[in-house]
Amino acid sequence: MGQKNNVICSYLSDPAVFADFINGCIHNGQRVVTPEQLTDREAVSCLREAISPGTQSPRKPKYIQRQRDALKAVFGSDRYIVIGIEAQNKVDYAMPVRCMEYDVTEYKRQLRELKNSREEKPRRDEFLSEMAKDEKLNPVTTVVFYHGEEPYDGCENLHDMLELEKENETFKRFVADYHMNLVKASDLDETRFETGMQELVGFLKRQGDKTGLMDYVEQNRERIENMDEATFDAVGILMQLPKKVLRMRKNREGGRNGMCTAMKEWLADERNAGREEGIREGEKRGEKRGEMRGEKIGVKKGENRFARLTAALMASERLDDLNRAVSDETFRDSLYREFAL
Numbered sequence: 363m364g365q366k367n368n369v370i371c372s373y374l375s376d377p378a379v380f381a382d383f384i385n386g387c388i389h390n391g392q393r394v395v396t397p398e399q400l401t402d403r404e405a406v407s408c409l410r411e412a413i414s415p416g417t418q419s420p421r422k423p424k425y426i427q428r429q430r431d432a433l434k435a436v437f438g439s440d441r442y443i444v445i446g447i448e449a450q451n452k453v454d455y456a457m458p459v460r461c462m463e464y465d466v467t468e469y470k471r472q473l474r475e476l477k478n479s480r481e482e483k484p485r486r487d488e489f490l491s492e493m494a495k496d497e498k499l500n501p502v503t504t505v506v507f508y509h510g511e512e513p514y515d516g517c518e519n520l521h522d523m524l525e526l527e528k529e530n531e532t533f534k535r536f537v538a539d540y541h542m543n544l545v546k547a548s549d550l551d552e553t554r555f556e557t558g559m560q561e562l563v564g565f566l567k568r569q570g571d572k573t574g575l576m577d578y579v580e581q582n583r584e585r586i587e588n589m590d591e592a593t594f595d596a597v598g599i600l601m602q603l604p605k606k607v608l609r610m611r612k613n614r615e616g617g618r619n620g621m622c623t624a625m626k627e628w629l630a631d632e633r634n635a636g637r638e639e640g641i642r643e644g645e646k647r648g649e650k651r652g653e654m655r656g657e658k659i660g661v662k663k664g665e666n667r668f669a670r671l672t673a674a675l676m677a678s679e680r681l682d683d684l685n686r687a688v689s690d691e692t693f694r695d696s697l698y699r700e701f702a703l
Contacts, residue, residue: 366599370449370596370600371431380397381399382559383507383555386559390554400435402434403444430446431447432446433446444501444503446503448460450506451508451509452512455523458518462520465502477493480494507547508547509547509566519540521534547563548567550567561597564578672684
Protein backbone atom coordinates (compact mmCIF):
# COMPACT_ATOMS: atom_id res chain seq x y z
CA MET A 363 0.00 0.00 0.00
CA GLY A 364 1.40 3.38 -1.02
CA GLN A 365 1.69 6.49 1.10
CA LYS A 366 -1.38 8.13 -0.43
CA ASN A 367 -3.58 5.15 0.44
CA ASN A 368 -2.07 5.06 3.94
CA VAL A 369 -3.10 8.68 4.43
CA ILE A 370 -6.69 7.94 3.39
CA CYS A 371 -6.85 4.90 5.69
CA SER A 372 -5.56 6.90 8.65
CA TYR A 373 -7.98 9.72 7.92
CA LEU A 374 -10.99 7.38 7.70
CA SER A 375 -10.13 5.80 11.06
CA ASP A 376 -11.77 8.85 12.70
CA PRO A 377 -15.41 7.83 13.46
CA ALA A 378 -16.72 11.30 12.52
CA VAL A 379 -14.98 11.16 9.13
CA PHE A 380 -16.02 7.52 8.54
CA ALA A 381 -19.68 8.34 9.26
CA ASP A 382 -19.50 11.44 7.07
CA PHE A 383 -17.99 9.40 4.22
CA ILE A 384 -20.82 6.85 4.42
CA ASN A 385 -23.49 9.55 4.60
CA GLY A 386 -22.01 11.55 1.72
CA CYS A 387 -21.36 8.58 -0.59
CA ILE A 388 -24.25 6.23 0.18
CA HIS A 389 -27.01 8.43 1.64
CA ASN A 390 -26.60 11.55 -0.54
CA GLY A 391 -25.47 13.68 2.37
CA GLN A 392 -28.32 12.75 4.74
CA ARG A 393 -27.22 12.23 8.33
CA VAL A 394 -28.16 8.54 8.58
CA VAL A 395 -25.05 7.24 10.35
CA THR A 396 -23.60 8.96 13.42
CA PRO A 397 -20.12 8.49 14.94
CA GLU A 398 -21.74 7.14 18.12
CA GLN A 399 -23.12 4.16 16.18
CA LEU A 400 -19.68 3.03 15.04
CA THR A 401 -17.52 0.33 16.58
CA ASP A 402 -14.14 -0.75 15.27
CA ARG A 403 -13.87 -4.20 13.78
CA GLU A 404 -10.52 -5.92 13.75
CA ALA A 405 -9.00 -4.82 10.42
CA VAL A 406 -6.52 -7.73 10.36
CA SER A 407 -7.90 -11.25 10.23
CA CYS A 408 -6.06 -14.55 10.08
CA LEU A 409 -7.76 -17.55 8.52
CA ARG A 410 -6.53 -21.12 8.80
CA GLU A 411 -5.95 -22.54 5.34
CA ALA A 412 -8.13 -25.55 4.69
CA ILE A 413 -6.28 -28.85 4.12
CA SER A 414 -7.76 -31.03 1.39
CA PRO A 415 -9.11 -34.39 2.57
CA GLY A 416 -6.86 -37.29 1.78
CA THR A 417 -3.62 -35.33 2.13
CA GLN A 418 -0.95 -37.97 2.65
CA SER A 419 1.84 -36.17 4.53
CA PRO A 420 0.78 -34.16 7.61
CA ARG A 421 2.09 -30.62 7.65
CA LYS A 422 1.78 -27.52 9.76
CA PRO A 423 -1.36 -25.52 8.97
CA LYS A 424 -0.92 -22.23 7.15
CA TYR A 425 -2.67 -19.04 8.16
CA ILE A 426 -3.69 -16.41 5.62
CA GLN A 427 -3.68 -12.79 6.77
CA ARG A 428 -6.13 -10.24 5.39
CA GLN A 429 -5.65 -6.52 6.06
CA ARG A 430 -8.57 -4.12 5.63
CA ASP A 431 -8.05 -0.39 5.05
CA ALA A 432 -10.95 0.70 7.26
CA LEU A 433 -13.54 -1.57 8.86
CA LYS A 434 -16.31 -0.59 11.27
CA ALA A 435 -19.64 -1.95 12.46
CA VAL A 436 -22.66 0.37 12.34
CA PHE A 437 -25.02 -0.55 15.17
CA GLY A 438 -28.75 -0.03 15.14
CA SER A 439 -31.11 -1.14 17.90
CA ASP A 440 -30.21 -4.84 18.13
CA ARG A 441 -28.32 -5.52 14.93
CA TYR A 442 -25.46 -4.10 12.91
CA ILE A 443 -23.91 -3.91 9.45
CA VAL A 444 -20.18 -4.19 8.82
CA ILE A 445 -18.83 -1.63 6.35
CA GLY A 446 -15.32 -1.79 4.93
CA ILE A 447 -13.66 0.95 2.89
CA GLU A 448 -10.78 0.14 0.54
CA ALA A 449 -8.78 3.14 -0.71
CA GLN A 450 -7.23 2.90 -4.18
CA ASN A 451 -5.19 5.49 -6.08
CA LYS A 452 -4.33 2.93 -8.79
CA VAL A 453 -6.68 0.65 -10.69
CA ASP A 454 -6.69 -2.93 -9.36
CA TYR A 455 -8.16 -5.10 -12.10
CA ALA A 456 -8.85 -7.94 -9.63
CA MET A 457 -10.70 -5.69 -7.17
CA PRO A 458 -14.11 -7.42 -7.38
CA VAL A 459 -12.50 -10.71 -6.32
CA ARG A 460 -10.60 -8.96 -3.51
CA CYS A 461 -13.77 -7.34 -2.18
CA MET A 462 -15.68 -10.62 -2.40
CA GLU A 463 -12.93 -12.33 -0.40
CA TYR A 464 -12.98 -9.55 2.21
CA ASP A 465 -16.73 -9.95 2.66
CA VAL A 466 -16.55 -13.74 2.91
CA THR A 467 -13.75 -13.44 5.47
CA GLU A 468 -15.98 -11.23 7.62
CA TYR A 469 -18.89 -13.66 7.33
CA LYS A 470 -16.60 -16.52 8.42
CA ARG A 471 -15.55 -14.47 11.42
CA GLN A 472 -19.20 -13.99 12.39
CA LEU A 473 -19.73 -17.75 12.15
CA ARG A 474 -16.84 -18.30 14.56
CA GLU A 475 -18.23 -15.67 16.90
CA LEU A 476 -21.62 -17.41 16.89
CA LYS A 477 -20.04 -20.75 17.61
CA ASN A 478 -17.89 -19.41 20.45
CA SER A 479 -20.74 -17.49 22.07
CA ARG A 480 -23.22 -20.38 22.05
CA GLU A 481 -23.78 -21.84 25.50
CA GLU A 482 -25.84 -24.85 24.52
CA LYS A 483 -24.43 -27.75 22.55
CA PRO A 484 -25.68 -27.60 18.93
CA ARG A 485 -28.04 -30.24 17.63
CA ARG A 486 -26.65 -32.89 15.33
CA ASP A 487 -28.09 -31.25 12.20
CA GLU A 488 -26.57 -27.87 13.22
CA PHE A 489 -23.11 -29.14 14.13
CA LEU A 490 -21.57 -29.03 10.64
CA SER A 491 -23.10 -25.70 9.64
CA GLU A 492 -21.87 -24.02 12.86
CA MET A 493 -25.10 -22.02 13.11
CA ALA A 494 -28.63 -22.73 14.20
CA LYS A 495 -31.62 -22.61 11.89
CA ASP A 496 -33.01 -19.44 13.45
CA GLU A 497 -29.67 -17.58 13.71
CA LYS A 498 -28.76 -14.80 11.30
CA LEU A 499 -25.52 -13.19 10.23
CA ASN A 500 -25.18 -9.42 10.03
CA PRO A 501 -24.72 -7.97 6.51
CA VAL A 502 -21.30 -6.98 5.22
CA THR A 503 -20.46 -4.55 2.43
CA THR A 504 -17.27 -3.09 1.02
CA VAL A 505 -16.90 0.32 -0.61
CA VAL A 506 -13.93 0.98 -2.90
CA PHE A 507 -12.85 4.63 -2.75
CA TYR A 508 -10.86 5.43 -5.90
CA HIS A 509 -8.95 8.71 -5.63
CA GLY A 510 -6.47 8.37 -8.50
CA GLU A 511 -5.97 10.86 -11.34
CA GLU A 512 -6.37 8.36 -14.18
CA PRO A 513 -9.90 7.28 -15.21
CA TYR A 514 -11.03 4.04 -13.59
CA ASP A 515 -11.19 1.38 -16.31
CA GLY A 516 -11.42 -1.78 -14.21
CA CYS A 517 -14.37 -4.18 -13.82
CA GLU A 518 -17.07 -3.46 -11.26
CA ASN A 519 -18.69 -6.90 -11.41
CA LEU A 520 -17.31 -10.40 -11.13
CA HIS A 521 -19.09 -11.49 -14.32
CA ASP A 522 -17.17 -8.88 -16.30
CA MET A 523 -13.94 -10.62 -15.24
CA LEU A 524 -15.07 -14.07 -16.37
CA GLU A 525 -15.02 -15.81 -19.73
CA LEU A 526 -18.78 -16.17 -20.13
CA GLU A 527 -19.09 -16.01 -23.91
CA LYS A 528 -19.56 -18.67 -26.58
CA GLU A 529 -19.70 -22.14 -24.97
CA ASN A 530 -19.75 -20.73 -21.43
CA GLU A 531 -22.69 -18.41 -22.02
CA THR A 532 -25.20 -21.17 -21.34
CA PHE A 533 -23.86 -21.49 -17.77
CA LYS A 534 -23.89 -17.73 -17.04
CA ARG A 535 -27.16 -17.73 -15.09
CA PHE A 536 -25.76 -20.44 -12.79
CA VAL A 537 -22.57 -18.49 -12.00
CA ALA A 538 -23.05 -16.18 -9.03
CA ASP A 539 -22.13 -12.55 -9.70
CA TYR A 540 -20.63 -10.05 -7.26
CA HIS A 541 -21.09 -6.29 -7.59
CA MET A 542 -18.30 -4.04 -6.34
CA ASN A 543 -19.39 -0.75 -4.75
CA LEU A 544 -17.12 1.77 -6.48
CA VAL A 545 -16.97 5.41 -5.36
CA LYS A 546 -14.81 7.72 -7.46
CA ALA A 547 -13.60 10.97 -5.93
CA SER A 548 -13.96 12.68 -9.31
CA ASP A 549 -17.73 11.97 -9.31
CA LEU A 550 -18.51 13.13 -5.77
CA ASP A 551 -20.30 16.32 -4.77
CA GLU A 552 -18.16 17.72 -1.96
CA THR A 553 -21.04 19.76 -0.55
CA ARG A 554 -22.66 16.52 0.68
CA PHE A 555 -19.96 16.18 3.35
CA GLU A 556 -19.86 18.01 6.69
CA THR A 557 -16.38 17.23 8.05
CA GLY A 558 -12.99 17.84 6.46
CA MET A 559 -14.03 15.25 3.86
CA GLN A 560 -15.59 18.22 2.05
CA GLU A 561 -12.20 19.87 1.50
CA LEU A 562 -10.41 16.57 0.90
CA VAL A 563 -12.85 15.59 -1.87
CA GLY A 564 -12.79 19.16 -3.23
CA PHE A 565 -9.02 18.95 -3.70
CA LEU A 566 -8.95 15.34 -4.96
CA LYS A 567 -11.51 15.84 -7.73
CA ARG A 568 -9.51 18.81 -9.06
CA GLN A 569 -6.00 17.37 -8.64
CA GLY A 570 -5.36 17.37 -12.39
CA ASP A 571 -6.93 20.78 -13.05
CA LYS A 572 -4.76 23.65 -11.78
CA THR A 573 -7.17 26.35 -12.97
CA GLY A 574 -10.15 24.61 -11.38
CA LEU A 575 -8.18 24.15 -8.17
CA MET A 576 -7.27 27.85 -8.06
CA ASP A 577 -10.96 28.76 -8.42
CA TYR A 578 -11.89 26.25 -5.70
CA VAL A 579 -9.32 27.69 -3.26
CA GLU A 580 -10.58 31.23 -3.90
CA GLN A 581 -14.25 30.31 -3.52
CA ASN A 582 -13.69 28.30 -0.32
CA ARG A 583 -10.99 30.43 1.27
CA GLU A 584 -12.53 30.53 4.76
CA ARG A 585 -13.06 26.78 5.08
CA ILE A 586 -9.61 26.01 3.67
CA GLU A 587 -7.91 28.48 6.04
CA ASN A 588 -9.68 26.75 8.95
CA MET A 589 -9.07 23.13 7.96
CA ASP A 590 -8.36 20.87 10.94
CA GLU A 591 -4.88 19.45 11.31
CA ALA A 592 -5.76 15.91 10.12
CA THR A 593 -7.46 17.18 6.97
CA PHE A 594 -4.63 19.56 6.15
CA ASP A 595 -2.01 16.82 6.62
CA ALA A 596 -4.00 14.51 4.31
CA VAL A 597 -4.43 17.21 1.66
CA GLY A 598 -0.74 18.15 1.94
CA ILE A 599 0.43 14.60 1.17
CA LEU A 600 -2.21 13.72 -1.42
CA MET A 601 -1.71 16.99 -3.34
CA GLN A 602 2.06 17.10 -2.71
CA LEU A 603 1.88 20.66 -1.41
CA PRO A 604 5.24 22.51 -1.32
CA LYS A 605 7.02 23.28 1.96
CA LYS A 606 6.11 26.96 1.69
CA VAL A 607 2.39 26.21 2.01
CA LEU A 608 2.94 23.61 4.73
CA ARG A 609 5.05 26.05 6.75
CA MET A 610 2.47 28.81 6.50
CA ARG A 611 -0.21 26.46 7.80
CA LYS A 612 1.89 25.15 10.68
CA ASN A 613 3.20 28.56 11.79
CA ARG A 614 0.31 30.74 10.56
CA GLU A 615 2.80 32.96 8.75
CA GLY A 616 1.32 35.82 6.73
CA GLY A 617 -1.86 36.11 8.78
CA ARG A 618 -5.18 34.33 8.27
CA ASN A 619 -5.09 34.49 4.49
CA GLY A 620 -1.41 33.57 4.15
CA MET A 621 -1.91 29.89 3.39
CA CYS A 622 -4.47 30.40 0.62
CA THR A 623 -2.29 33.10 -0.92
CA ALA A 624 0.74 30.80 -0.86
CA MET A 625 -1.36 27.97 -2.30
CA LYS A 626 -2.60 30.14 -5.16
CA GLU A 627 0.97 31.29 -5.89
CA TRP A 628 2.09 27.66 -5.98
CA LEU A 629 -0.75 26.73 -8.34
CA ALA A 630 0.08 29.69 -10.58
CA ASP A 631 3.73 28.61 -10.69
CA GLU A 632 2.67 25.04 -11.51
CA ARG A 633 0.37 26.24 -14.28
CA ASN A 634 3.05 28.54 -15.74
CA ALA A 635 5.61 25.75 -15.59
CA GLY A 636 3.20 23.50 -17.47
CA ARG A 637 2.57 26.22 -20.06
CA GLU A 638 6.32 26.75 -20.59
CA GLU A 639 6.87 23.03 -20.90
CA GLY A 640 4.08 22.92 -23.47
CA ILE A 641 5.70 25.74 -25.44
CA ARG A 642 9.06 23.97 -25.43
CA GLU A 643 7.46 20.72 -26.51
CA GLY A 644 5.58 22.57 -29.26
CA GLU A 645 8.80 24.17 -30.49
CA LYS A 646 10.48 20.78 -30.63
CA ARG A 647 7.61 19.29 -32.58
CA GLY A 648 7.58 22.31 -34.90
CA GLU A 649 11.30 21.96 -35.56
CA LYS A 650 10.86 18.27 -36.26
CA ARG A 651 8.00 18.89 -38.65
CA GLY A 652 10.09 21.62 -40.34
CA GLU A 653 12.99 19.24 -40.81
CA MET A 654 10.73 16.59 -42.28
CA ARG A 655 9.08 19.12 -44.60
CA GLY A 656 12.51 20.41 -45.67
CA GLU A 657 13.66 16.89 -46.43
CA LYS A 658 10.59 16.26 -48.58
CA ILE A 659 11.10 19.52 -50.47
CA GLY A 660 14.78 18.72 -51.00
CA VAL A 661 13.99 15.25 -52.32
CA LYS A 662 11.39 16.69 -54.69
CA LYS A 663 13.80 19.34 -56.00
CA GLY A 664 16.51 16.74 -56.52
CA GLU A 665 14.13 14.55 -58.48
CA ASN A 666 13.07 17.45 -60.69
CA ARG A 667 16.70 18.47 -61.31
CA PHE A 668 17.74 14.97 -62.39
CA ALA A 669 14.67 14.71 -64.61
CA ARG A 670 15.75 17.87 -66.47
CA LEU A 671 19.31 16.50 -66.82
CA THR A 672 17.95 13.22 -68.17
CA ALA A 673 15.89 15.06 -70.76
CA ALA A 674 18.90 17.15 -71.84
CA LEU A 675 21.19 14.11 -72.22
CA MET A 676 18.60 12.14 -74.16
CA ALA A 677 18.04 15.11 -76.48
CA SER A 678 21.81 15.17 -77.12
CA GLU A 679 21.82 11.37 -77.54
CA ARG A 680 24.40 11.03 -74.74
CA LEU A 681 22.99 7.81 -73.29
CA ASP A 682 26.37 6.57 -72.01
CA ASP A 683 26.76 9.79 -69.97
CA LEU A 684 23.22 9.27 -68.59
CA ASN A 685 24.03 5.72 -67.45
CA ARG A 686 27.24 6.95 -65.80
CA ALA A 687 25.42 9.88 -64.09
CA VAL A 688 23.07 7.46 -62.32
CA SER A 689 25.88 6.00 -60.15
CA ASP A 690 28.70 8.59 -60.29
CA GLU A 691 27.83 11.63 -58.14
CA THR A 692 30.94 13.65 -59.14
CA PHE A 693 30.27 13.14 -62.84
CA ARG A 694 26.59 13.97 -62.32
CA ASP A 695 27.52 17.29 -60.62
CA SER A 696 29.77 18.20 -63.57
CA LEU A 697 26.85 17.58 -65.93
CA TYR A 698 24.62 19.84 -63.78
CA ARG A 699 27.16 22.63 -64.21
CA GLU A 700 27.52 21.94 -67.95
CA PHE A 701 23.80 22.25 -68.53
CA ALA A 702 23.45 25.07 -65.95
CA LEU A 703 21.10 23.05 -63.83
